[in-house]
Amino acid sequence: MTTFTARDADLMALDNALRVGDRVALHGIPGVGKTQLALAWAHRRADQFDIAWQVRAADRLAAVAGVAQLAESLGLTVGTDLEQAATVVVTALCGRDRWLLIFDDATPAAVRGLIPPRNGHVLLTSRNPNWETVAHTQEVDLLSPESAATLLTRTGDRSGETTVDATTLQLAERLGYLPLALEQARAYCAATGRTPADYLNAVQQHRLLQYETPQAQHPTIDATITVALRAAGQIHAAAPYLVQFLAHLAVAPIPRDLCTAIGARHVPAVLSRTVHDPAAYDRALQVLAELALVNIRNGAIRIHQLAAEVIRRHHPAPPRPGWWRFWVRRTTWAQVAADALSAALPSRTDDPEEWPRIARLYPHVTAVAQDLPASADRTAGLLLGACGLYAKRRGELKEAKRLLAEAHSRLHRRLGATHQDTLTALNNLAEVLIKLGELADGQALHERALGARRQILGPDHRDTLTSMNDLAEALARSGNFADARTMHEEVLAARRRVLGNDHYDTLVSMNNFAIVLARLGHLADAQAMHEETLAATRRRRGDNHPDTLGSANNLAGVLAKLGRLVEARAMQAEALAAVRRILGDDHPHTLTAMTTFANILAMQGELVEARAMHRQILSARQRVLGDRHRDTVASRDKLAQIEEALGRPGSAEQ
Template sequence: MTDPPGSPGSADHARLISLLRTVSPASLAAAAVDLSFGSPSEDPDWADVEGIVRWIDGLPVTVDAPAPLACFAERLAHDPTVPNGTELHAWFDSASGLDPSSRLEIHSATLRNLVRLRTLSNQIYTDGDAGPIGRPSARHEGEAEPLSSPALAHSLLPATETELGGAREPVRIWGGVPLRNPDFTGRETLLSDLRKALETRSAASVLPQTLHGMGGVGKTQLAVEFVYRYQEQYDLVWWIAAEQQSLVLQSLHELARRLGLPQTEDMRQSAIMVMDALATTSLRWLIVYDNALNPDDITGLVPSAGGHVLLTSRNQTWASVWDAIEVDVFDRPESVELIRKRGDVITREDAERLAEKLGDLPLALDQAASWQRATRMPVSEYLELFDHHVRELLDEGRPANYPTTVAAFVNIAFERLRTEAPAVAQLLELFAYLGAEPLSVSLLRAAKNSAVSQPLGSVLRDSIKLNRTIRALRQYGLAKVGGDQAIQVHRLVQLVIREGLSEDLAEQSRRNAHAILAAANPEAPGNRENWSTYALIEPHLQPAGLVHSDEREAHQAVIDQIRYLYVIGDAEGSRRLGELAVSVWQKNRTAPNLGPDGEHTLIATRHLANALRQLGMTERAKTLDIETLDRFEQNPDFGRLHEHTLFTLAGIGVDLRIAGDLQGALASEDDTVERHRAAYGDDDYETIRVLGNRAVSLRMLSRFSEAYEVDLEVLSALQETVGENHWLTLLMQSNLARDLYGLGRYSEALELQRNFLPLHAAVIGERHPHVLLAHRMLAIALRKTGAFGEALTYARNNYRDVSARYGPDHEYALSAAMTLANTLRTLGQPGEARNLATGALNRYRRLYGDEHPLTLAAATNMSIILRALGEHRDALDLDQRTLGALTGSLGDEHSYTLCVAANHANNLVQAHELAAARDLSEKTLALSRSARGPQHPYTLACAANTALDRIATGNDAGGRSLLDETVLALSEALGPDHPETVDIGRGKRAECDIEPPPT
């Protein structure tokens, strides 16, 4: 006879275990909390699926959970973070009505409704990802429907269908909010004032409201209570731990995903997209920045309209930035109420005495009450101990602002714990050298084999002992433990612990913190799957002083964190950590991999240079790269062909291109290629990659034929080594299109880009920088083949997307602006083109200098627009300066020089200097034929202008003959109906614009 479905040992039981193995421990824990399942005698190991199922299967039947295991499965099935919700629904339907543990005949639909109602009433969600579920709220009468993006509209489509009256309800967006404090007390006036302030002061535009006050007064708890109390008035609530900017960016990046916005690896640009989306969506939203320290980190991350922003901070500066509400200690009745809620049968009289002693500080009150409940210590005995420790603190001459009440409590706790529970005391001491953000238990588990002192080391290797130790911290009021298995010790408690440790214990705790963080390091910051772990490590890395460790593993963790911050788009965070590491490590003469020439010092310097380059500090980045390269080359442990040396060398070509030293960049690329061939061989991926970089330098020098041959070689090698769909193979297709454009083979460039762009976007994403550059190339090719209208659409979209992704000052945004300006001017819209080109040219000048090739290319396009507007004098002056600068820096045969020379002849015609115009046109035509070839469209443009100049200066026969030849050649190159062919056939002078290439 087979076991009935749902019973232990049955096939149905085994199938559920199999399904739950794909669910995260945090989701399992949150589901149990959501359904109010009581804890077993020991806290469960949420990674032990079989143990969890056995525990829940043995729970008693209740009204809320008439079939506990079925309810648990159905609750998880409604969690959008769970990958196999459909299968769990199916298991529920097959097992729920027959679950023998329920002893009830319950239809699956009825049971599902009970689960649903229970979920709605508790409003508890897992991992900040599964939002509260509720009906969409009605819009205020007469309120206009705000515009919303298609992505946002899509994200609001119903994600689940309930059986509650057949209604279909959208999943609301809810993330990061801490669990509600069931013992929250008082603060009614503050909550009311906060609500009124947000409603009245954010009516027209978003004016953030700040909760500020000293540590321990409960600012965060007040914000949490506000969120839960008023959650029904919002469609989106997003809580952000704001002490570290990288955490802010990580959280907003996740919100972008939840909103259905285009995904990008650059988290800063993702945050900007979120701000823009929230300003236009019809969602009613609340963003909470908890413990924001620096106003500069947040002021750019506030949407302009549409919702509410709440901020908590100890920094009094916020009161002068935005409206602020001060949070102070409790009133006495609030103190008494909290103590009697939290303590174990404490009389009102004793509660009054405790409140008086503890100064009504909420943190101290909560700790004292938790301690009394855990230890059953009489209040009178606690107060005697408290007075004793306060006298000790005062005798030590502590400053007036020292948290005496908290310090006294911590001393009482340590005195007992070091005797009765040394592992608990040692775990708490660890937090003296960690950040104030929660510490994920997963980081502790990852360190189970690390060199952590005893007895804590043994605890980390035993999940049951670790759970007990964490539970003891929580029970004694020493820490908070969230549903996501994260431990948080209040910053005041951390301060007291740190100042109270002896020198030996301080060193032990510091070493333990270093060992745990180093052991948790995934050692692959470029892998997106590791980013969540790096985000957990980041808040603790600097407080732990990991840069001061002498251990190699700790240094690697710091280096990987510098790189992680860079790849997620937090270049400023990467720079700050890089500066700190390099500064400390250069002075360290004891660790073998540190010091001025140490391996880790030099690697950190290379990463620092990357961050500086991204932030526009290009000259210093170049200097660091050159110095680092020299140190690697001179060090006998590395030398000219070591991997570290070659990685550094590859960045110098980029530095030189950005600096405008194009010949120097090519020389560096040649050296890089030769060294890679010597180190790896011709067919190695790294050699192929740097060979492609060499083609970039060739393109910037207008050596398009050579670049095309190199790119063909690289493409062929990549197709053999990494395949057709590899991101670098697809990038090479776009590079070939750029080569073809430079060669004047516009139709081929268009066909190539059209063919590969969809695959390129599918493989690496629409917002990847390579795809954005490919879209710009498509817009350029469309314009050059005469498809002006389609080109304008692509150019506008590309400028919008690139500016949103990088900001207006980035090189890619400036080049996208020039492409759009060129397209608008071609379509007869020089006014709008001028606005774009002026802004871009000014930024080029500010960022790169007046003499940089990219600045001069933008100036060339600007002068064409000025001529179209009839501002001939300004165009002549601008071209004259540009031509002199380009001839001096790039030579008279460079494509940029030839373009501005051909255009300057147009200025001379407008100035009635016809002979000078003819002489310049004749010279430019000869140079273009030599450099570009006689059939290049720009050579033919030079020929057309030369023909018109000959006719204007009396050589009618020679001019008309050349013009006829040119029109015929243009018909063959561009087509007889191409607008440029038609215009030149009608005697219109040609203009040669420039599309600045990516460096």
């Protein structure tokens, strides 16, 4: 950490603060070096920790995902539900010592519930100074003139003295004693062999131009970034374009292979060639790292937020080559990033094996979508829709609702109400509303989507049948089982005729129809259809896919109602263990499987065990779905019944 020898006083203050308390928040302006100070302290005290873990905490999803990823290093078995996995990690850390968590660029909302209340050490870096209720606070200020000049001249060899001349002091002053700007100046001189005087001259020339455009928010960083970009271009022609692309993504770890998804259209040819040539791509990244424009760690690329802001402001779009550039509408870097994300994002959002990759791309999709102009509403809508479906499958229903609502809005604005993409987004949004318990609104949207699809696509189109299936499921959720049965029966017959018996959509219809049959008391017919569905789903999806486990849950529930309790319990115990492992304890599918198993326990007379599990289910549903959701109400009612059977009425409310 050679660049932070100038922070010895701050490191000593941090040492003292952590002796008093084991939670410290470092706060200060962007670019002042909060993160580097935290990392420098961790580096110097590495022998005190068995585990040191850095978490990007600028938003809730990133913070939760970062903490959840620590589970593997701790040897913990968790499902794919990020919130639940993070809770398991926090609990585990409370029971051990010699660990350090660094929450980088944190906000109070993002880290709520993620800071272990005891043992270990926690460092937070933040622009927000208001952390008194959480941690001891320490402000990170600009460097002193002498420390700033020393940083500029340091080469990495701490054994020798460095000489600070008047030019170096003048350069430090010109750069505002801001560590980010100073480090870029030092890196530039080291990479190019230029002197501080050369760099000062380049910065002065740039700032003279800036006086004519006083809207610049960070003039010091503006100057250093401009100089670094020029130097990068002189070393590798593609490097400036590559960092411009990276700057238009989220301030989150960027997978290295995302850049290889950049297409040839709308970008300089040298960039397209470089990202598809592994050696040239590695060299371009090396140039950017040497000039302190990016940081490469653990297989991911990171760019400082302040540097990204400056690059985005000055370089919103790639250059348009050729004489025809004046006649072609300009494509922004955000659109280039959106195209790359569209190519890189897995198409199967329902496949748990793809979820880790989607999670890495997720913050970039949501950030880029916000920057896309109205002309790119279709691209934004499709990207947000894919992330919304991923959030739905992960059980993050409120986030799914937000993403799918925005996706529908942007598609509707760009394509109109009756375009197939708009209707798909409308149908997906309706499905999430139903799962959230907003039955009337969800059913109304399903009816709109179905009416439009019937009129435009015809009664037997796959999308029309999807809308019919989803509307039938909404009817069943509302308790209208007779109409739901009629519609499910019609959809199942059509899907068998149009798509075949083993098509995924047909299996969905079989499952849903069997559920309605069971609710209407036709248990033998329901059992036969569930068995057929489970066998076919296992063939198509495998034993551990959530759809297979859901089908097993439904069959076990019917077997229990038929009195085959031993068989039902064995089947459900196996399914519950698998769904917990894959989806986590708080996922709605897991809670459904737990409910089925708890009901089987109650039917076998094991009321105490059933009560304990129903209490756990109720607590989770209150936390995940809210007190008024129909599933929460059902859990409360079931627990009250068991309490009454045990002779303790009223405990459910407690």
